[in-house]
Amino acid sequence: MAHNFKSDIAVDWCPGCGDFGILTSITQALTELNLDPKNVIATSGIGCSGKTPHYLNIAGVHTLHGRSIPFATGIKLSNPNLKVIVPGGDGDMLGIGAGHFVAEGRRNSGLTIMIFDNEVYGLTKGQAAPTMALGEKTKSLARANVFTKVNPITLALTAGYSFVARGFSFDMKQLKEIIKTAILHEGSSVIDILQPCPTYNNINTMEWYRQRVYKLDDDKTWDPVITPGNEAQAAEKFQKAYEKGSEWGDRIPTGIFYDNRTIPSFHKRLNEFVPSYYSNPPATQVVTGSDGYTPIDVEATFPEKIIH
Amino acid sequence: MDLSLTIGGPQGGGIDTSSNMINRAFAEAGYNVFGVREYHSNIKGRHSYNHLRVKEERPRSLKYPVDILVALDPDTIFEHLEDIGEGTKIIYDKSFETSDLAQARLIMRDTARRIKDALDSASVPNTIKGALELAKKKGGIPMAIPFSEVVTKAISEGPASRYFNTLGSAITLSIAGLDQKFAEEAIKQVFSSKPKAVEENVKVVAGAYDYAKENGFAGKQLKVLPKIKRLLLTGNDGAAMGKLMGGLRFQTYYPITPASDESSIMEEHEHLKYVKTEQNKLREGGVVVVQTEDEISAVTMAQGAALTGSRSSTATSGPGFSLMAEGISFAGMDEVPIVITLYQRGGPSTGLPTRNGQSDLLFAMNTGHGEFPRMVISSGDVEECVYDSMRALNYAHRYQLPVIHLIDKNLANTTDLVPDIDLKKVKVNQAVRPTTTRLSFKRYNLDTESGISEMGYFGNDVFWMTGDEHDEIGHVTEDPMVRDMQMRKRFRKLETALNEIPVEEMAQLLGEKNADVTFVTWGSQKGPILDVIDDLKEEGIKANLLYIKMFEPFPEEFVKQVLGKAKLVINVESNMLAQAAKVIKLNTGIDIQNNILKYNGRHMTEDEILKAAKEIISGKGKNLVEVLENGA
Numbered sequence: 001m002a003h004n005f006k007s008d009i010a011v012d013w014c015p016g017c018g019d020f021g022i023l024t025s026i027t028q029a030l031t032e033l034n035l036d037p038k039n040v041i042a043t044s045g046i047g048c049s050g051k052t053p054h055y056l057n058i059a060g061v062h063t064l065h066g067r068s069i070p071f072a073t074g075i076k077l078s079n080p081n082l083k084v085i086v087p088g089g090d091g092d093m094l095g096i097g098a099g100h101f102v103a104e105g106r107r108n109s110g111l112t113i114m115i116f117d118n119e120v121y122g123l124t125k126g127q128a129a130p131t132m133a134l135g136e137k138t139k140s141l142a143r144a145n146v147f148t149k150v151n152p153i154t155l156a157l158t159a160g161y162s163f164v165a166r167g168f169s170f171d172m173k174q175l176k177e178i179i180k181t182a183i184l185h186e187g188s189s190v191i192d193i194l195q196p197c198p199t200y201n202n203i204n205t206m207e208w209y210r211q212r213v214y215k216l217d218d219d220k221t222w223d224p225v226i227t228p229g230n231e232a233q234a235a236e237k238f239q240k241a242y243e244k245g246s247e248w249g250d251r252i253p254t255g256i257f258y259d260n261r262t263i264p265s266f267h268k269r270l271n272e273f274v275p276s277y278y279s280n281p282p283a284t285q286v287v288t289g290s291d292g293y294t295p296i297d298v299e300a301t302f303p304e305k306i307i308h
Numbered sequence: 309m310d311l312s313l314t315i316g317g318p319q320g321g322g323i324d325t326s327s328n329m330i331n332r333a334f335a336e337a338g339y340n341v342f343g344v345r346e347y348h349s350n351i352k353g354r355h356s357y358n359h360l361r362v363k364e365e366r367p368r369s370l371k372y373p374v375d376i377l378v379a380l381d382p383d384t385i386f387e388h389l390e391d392i393g394e395g396t397k398i399i400y401d402k403s404f405e406t407s408d409l410a411q412a413r414l415i416m417r418d419t420a421r422r423i424k425d426a427l428d429s430a431s432v433p434n435t436i437k438g439a440l441e442l443a444k445k446k447g448g449i450p451m452a453i454p455f456s457e458v459v460t461k462a463i464s465e466g467p468a469s470r471y472f473n474t475l476g477s478a479i480t481l482s483i484a485g486l487d488q489k490f491a492e493e494a495i496k497q498v499f500s501s502k503p504k505a506v507e508e509n510v511k512v513v514a515g516a517y518d519y520a521k522e523n524g525f526a527g528k529q530l531k532v533l534p535k536i537k538r539l540l541l542t543g544n545d546g547a548a549m550g551k552l553m554g555g556l557r558f559q560t561y562y563p564i565t566p567a568s569d570e571s572s573i574m575e576e577h578e579h580l581k582y583v584k585t586e587q588n589k590l591r592e593g594g595v596v597v598v599q600t601e602d603e604i605s606a607v608t609m610a611q612g613a614a615l616t617g618s619r620s621s622t623a624t625s626g627p628g629f630s631l632m633a634e635g636i637s638f639a640g641m642d643e644v645p646i647v648i649t650l651y652q653r654g655g656p657s658t659g660l661p662t663r664n665g666q667s668d669l670l671f672a673m674n675t676g677h678g679e680f681p682r683m684v685i686s687s688g689d690v691e692e693c694v695y696d697s698m699r700a701l702n703y704a705h706r707y708q709l710p711v712i713h714l715i716d717k718n719l720a721n722t723t724d725l726v727p728d729i730d731l732k733k734v735k736v737n738q739a740v741r742p743t744t745t746r747l748s749f750k751r752y753n754l755d756t757e758s759g760i761s762e763m764g765y766f767g768n769d770v771f772w773m774t775g776d777e778h779d780e781i782g783h784v785t786e787d788p789m790v791r792d793m794q795m796r797k798r799f800r801k802l803e804t805a806l807n808e809i810p811v812e813e814m815a816q817l818l819g820e821k822n823a824d825v826t827f828v829t830w831g832s833q834k835g836p837i838l839d840v841i842d843d844l845k846e847e848g849i850k851a852n853l854l855y856i857k858m859f860e861p862f863p864e865e866f867v868k869q870v871l872g873k874a875k876l877v878i879n880v881e882s883n884m885l886a887q888a889a890k891v892i893k894l895n896t897g898i899d900i901q902n903n904i905l906k907y908n909g910r911h912m913t914e915d916e917i918l919k920a921a922k923e924i925i926s927g928k929g930k931n932l933v934e935v936l937e938n939g940a
Binding site: 071 | 335539553555557577579584586589591593594602605606608613614616617620635698725731732734745747765767768770771774776783
């Protein structure tokens with residue numbers, strides 16, 4: 001029987017929460033990809049999105065606020081055979097963890113990052129998140145938001161992510177497909193997931209989004225993919241992705257903005273220096289000799305330190 | 309022979325190369341060397357120096373005054389007036405003599421003021437000439453060498469100043485009476501990959517030896533000692549080597565002094581070589597070293613790697629360690645085996661970023677919110693850095709917790725000639741992975757007497773982890789009973805550790821069992837105090853040392869037993885608050901009254917500890933706390 005990727009833990013998100021759609025999309029994607037549950041790990045941060053790993057029947061780490069990316073990177077670099085998905089909040093990724101978010105774009109170590117984007121800090125009762133627009137006043141705010149918003153799509157592109165997409169939690173069919181493509185992507189991917197918070201965000205509601213979202217691939221000429229050998233297309237496709245990524249307001253594009261398969265993953269870069277990396281990564285290395293002592297030959301490893 | 313010397317010059321002016329050359333030349337002749345590097349937080353120009361000691365037996369400490377002061381710039385003479393005593397030979401370039409203190413813009417202003425006061429009160433001009441007059445009054449012997457002339461005579465091409473460091477070292481070696489061939493051999497080692505540099509520098513060495521001979525500087529020929537295989541290592545080298553030997557395969561770091569050298573050394577040696585007997589049995593391997601975006605990432609990324617079964621660690625210094633606090637709390641809560649090597653420097657805040665300090669002991673013991681078990685260990689010499697780094701990884705994996713390994717800046721930058729590394733000193737245990745997939749694995753199984761639950765491995769087992777309090781498979785719980793049980797389980801691991809770990813890995817009584825004076829210390833004062841104990845013995849005073857290596861869990865019984873019998877106890881630390889004494893009091897109730905403390909950021913020297921100890925022993929000292937001030 002196929003593995004049930006949904007765990008038996010009671011989900012305690014608010015009724016009507018957009019997170020349910022994301023959870024379902026993830027479990028369907030994992031099922032359809034027929035992944036071995038022991039080889040998929042979820043790492044999350046703090047907040048409502050942070051609970052996601054507990055609801056998935058795969059190994060999971062509910063880490064610290066904003067730190068899901070470095071935990072995930074450690075897992076992935078130590079054992080590149082694992083798939084690591086990173087469900088996180090907009091505050092996690094773009095506020096407290098923004099430095100890690102940018103750094104991971106530069107690393108490209110093969111994480112699937114999903115931003116649960118609802119413009120508010122839900123679990124602490126609705127404060128403004130980094131994706132909320134200037135002047136917006138949701139019902140839980142004492143006064144209108146005094147920050148301008150950060151754009152997850154263009155930030156991800158600028159940070160160097162090789163796969164950038166947007167989904168909508170109430171369009172699970174599309175979201176599931178995006179997640180599947182992202183998981184199969186060799187480098188790191190970012191999926192900005194529009195996810196209404198029914199309790200604290202009375203402006204960006206499900207209805208609000210439904211009226212605005214459209215699919216990039218409704219345009220049959222839309223092709224965000226850059227395959228090996230076609231590196232020359234990257235600059236133009238990046239520009240197009242950036243333009244589409246900047247669109248927000250009456251119309252909000254969803255789908256895959258950018259999918260560059262030619263940027264070497266961090267693993268490939270590591271393998272240049274440590275040629276045994278892929279075949280024998282840190283997680284699988286035997287670190288002791290047959291006598292129970294170190295197998296390292298100090299003299300051969302550190303010849304310049306020896307005085308004969 | 310017991311030769312002390314200081315070689316100083318502008319940062320970036322090849323001071324390290326010259327010290328390396330001196331060290332290797334003496335090592336080639338069979339001698340033992342020991343030294344410390346002192347430098348400003350600066351790339352080029354400000355004063356830096358190496359304080360070295362050469363002996364037939366292994367030196368364990370440094371002392372003032374020095375026998376030879378090599379000045380590669382005028383600032384060095386100004387800065388090191390205090391190091392000069394009866395018979396100190398001062399090697400400098402004749403052209404320095406006209407240099408004026410007022411023009412020495414890169415000497416820190418407060419330091420320049422103090423130097424001015426010293427020159428003024430000796431009624432000598434504020435110039436190098438004046439400084440040398442003062443030096444002579446102290447018994448110093450200025451030895452002006454025409455640096456440019458000697459170099460130009462030896463080689464015609466390139467700027468002469470490029471070879472001043474080689475010249476200074478070669479003159480020093482010649483004065484010490486070391487045969488020229490050892491200096492040449494050292495040059496070959498130092499410039500191994502650059503044949504042209506070897507050729508040029510060997511010529512400069514010859515020029516320096518000729519000059520010294522012609523001018524009567526050359527010392528009486530030193531005897532050559534039998535040579536044995538040794539390793540010339542710093543504390544940073546030792547820790548890097550020990551970690552790799554101890555099975556470390558994943559290291560993270562964010563650049564910070566004096567910790568990053570450890571990671572750079574690993575990057576240089578990331579492809580591992582195995583001993584012959586294992587070559588056919590083990591698959592090729594290597595260490596992954598990742599420079600992260602900050603220390604928060606460093607400590608959490610290392611944990612991610614640990615969850616897959618890798619032995620992993622990070623290395624940092626005070627400011628970075630502060631950022632790691634929350635991550636360390638997670639490792640405590642979630643029982644993640646990681647090692648954090650904490651290179652202490654002078655704090656608080658940015659403090660003295662390139663200077664020594666031991667002020668992070670209490671912080672290491674209390675970092676992170678909430679109550680969780682951790683281990684805090686400390687190393688006191690370069691060899692300990694090697695073996696303690698291996699042990700730290702073993703402890704982390706055996707007890708599944710964060711291990712904080714304290715090394716001070718002084719030790720990180722100590723150069724020591726270490727006898728051959730013993731590959732069989734510390735065992736390295738292999739993680740045993742399950743052969744089957746374990747779903748809903750009880751990673752935090754409460755049914756454990758030792759407090760240690762079976763380790764789970766991502767890639768094999770499905771279980772959960774959370775910074776929240778959790779149940780046995782790692783899901784969030786706020787159940788009051790499970791909370792209590794998990795708290796007790798976690799802390800039982802420390803009791804287990806205390807029972808399993810041999811006491812000598814925690815604390816040692818060094819020297820005679822019964823003594824009139826018992827010193828207490830940790831970290832890099834170990835060597836100097838052992839030398840002071842020998843000095844006191846010559847004066848008829850019996851002393852020993854309670855040397856502490858583990859602060860958490862604390863070897864309470866052993867320390868109680870030693871201090872309970874001790875007559876006069878003197879605690880020695882490089883901080884202001886006598887932090888180890890506070891830990892001892894907290895754990896044993898014993899209140900140590902006498903302290904020798906230093907917090908000016910410079911290494912403790914044998915002479916100053918001896919002087920302060922004698923003040924205390926004689927009862928003449930006015931204070932219970934003697935504060936040491938040596939060092940430029």
